[in-house]
Amino acid sequence: MKKVVFLTVLLTLAIGVCGQKPKAPVRPAVKTVPVQQTVWTEVPDAEWGALAKALADEDWNKAAALAARDLERLPADNDRKQLAQLRYMYLYAQTGRILDANARADATAAETAWNELDVMMANFIGKEFVLPPRRFVEDCDKKLNVICRVRDTPNAFRTTATNIEGNAIHSFDYVVFETPVDIKEFDEKPTFIGGILRKADYNEDKTKPWVLRLYFNKGFVRVVVK
Numbered sequence: 673m674k675k676v677v678f679l680t681v682l683l684t685l686a687i688g689v690c691g692q693k694p695k696a697p698v699r700p701a702v703k704t705v706p707v708q709q710t711v712w713t714e715v716p717d718a719e720w721g722a723l724a725k726a727l728a729d730e731d732w733n734k735a736a737a738l739a740a741r742d743l744e745r746l747p748a749d750n751d752r753k754q755l756a757q758l759r760y761m762y763l764y765a766q767t768g769r770i771l772d773a774n775a776r777a778d779a780t781a782a783e784t785a786w787n788e789l790d791v792m793m794a795n796f797i798g799k800e801f802v803l804p805p806r807r808f809v810e811d812c813d814k815k816l817n818v819i820c821r822v823r824d825t826p827n828a829f830r831t832t833a834t835n836i837e838g839n840a841i842h843s844f845d846y847v848v849f850e851t852p853v854d855i856k857e858f859d860e861k862p863t864f865i866g867g868i869l870r871k872a873d874y875n876e877d878k879t880k881p882w883v884l885r886l887y888f889n890k891g892f893v894r895v896v897v898k
Contacts, residue, residue: 712745715754723761730835732768736785739765740792749800756802756866762792764833767842767883771835774878786876793872801888802866803845805896806831808858819863826852829865829893841882847891858895867891 719742726735739762749755766789773782812820812830816838822828827849833842847865867888875882 710745711747712742713748714750714752715742715746715758720754727761727765730768732765732772735765736762736769736788753800753802753866756800757804759796759799759869760801760803763789763796763884763886764842766792768835768840770883771840771842771881775840782878786874796869797872799869800866801869801886802864803831803833803847805862805864808855808861808863810855810859819858819865821853821855822846829853829891831865839881843884843886844882845886845888847888847893849891849893853893858893862896864894864896865891 719738723735723738723742726738739758743755743758743762746755746758766785769785770782770789773779773785806817806819808819809815810820812818812832816832816834819829819831822830829847829849831845833845834840835842845865847867849867868890869886870889871887873885873887875884
């Protein structure tokens with residue numbers, strides 16, 4: 673009888689041991705090293721050239737991605753005003769995405785591009801912009817991608833930014849100066865204009881081939897120096 677009891681106890685212990693889950697070995701905690709984000713004080717020429725090429729090729733997805741990346745890597749502006757230029761480049765590329773999506777009747781792509789534009793625009797209001805150089809003319813009537821004075825407003829310039837074919841308008845840009853500008857210095861010359869973005873109006877009517885109206889105050893104007 674004692675042997676039976678003894679064997680029963682051994683079997684019970686054995687079953688209990690076999691039924692337990694093995695404990696995982698205790699491993700020392702591993703310290704995670706944060707990924708170091710690339711920060712620039714100036715956009716490298718190769719990267720700037722890649723963005724310029726994507727814009728010239730009207731590869732809007734690539735251009736928008738490159739501009740967004742460069743904006744993250746350049747936290748402060750420099751003597752070349754690259755940050756102020758990048759802001760406009762991003763808007764130009766992103767509106768290109770919207771126009772392209774509308775032309776293809778791709779509602780999903782258009783909504784994605786609009787949402788991304790809206791998020792970025794919230795950060796752009798109140799920031800400085802430098803627009804790309806365009807030829808200054810006395811009258812913008814029936815002219816695209818040129819700069820002229822706003823009619824009957826001596827302290828404001830405007831431009832209409834389009835794609836290469838001129839059949840889609842990325843933005844109407846209006847720059848207001850604190851004082852009237854003598855246009856003689858700029859007539860028929862490639863000219864930079866810019867200022868602080870005060871307001872942006874969106875056009876969500878797909879039947880109209882334009883996306884934004886951009887309003888800048890505290891404007892400035894410079895002739896391109898070669």
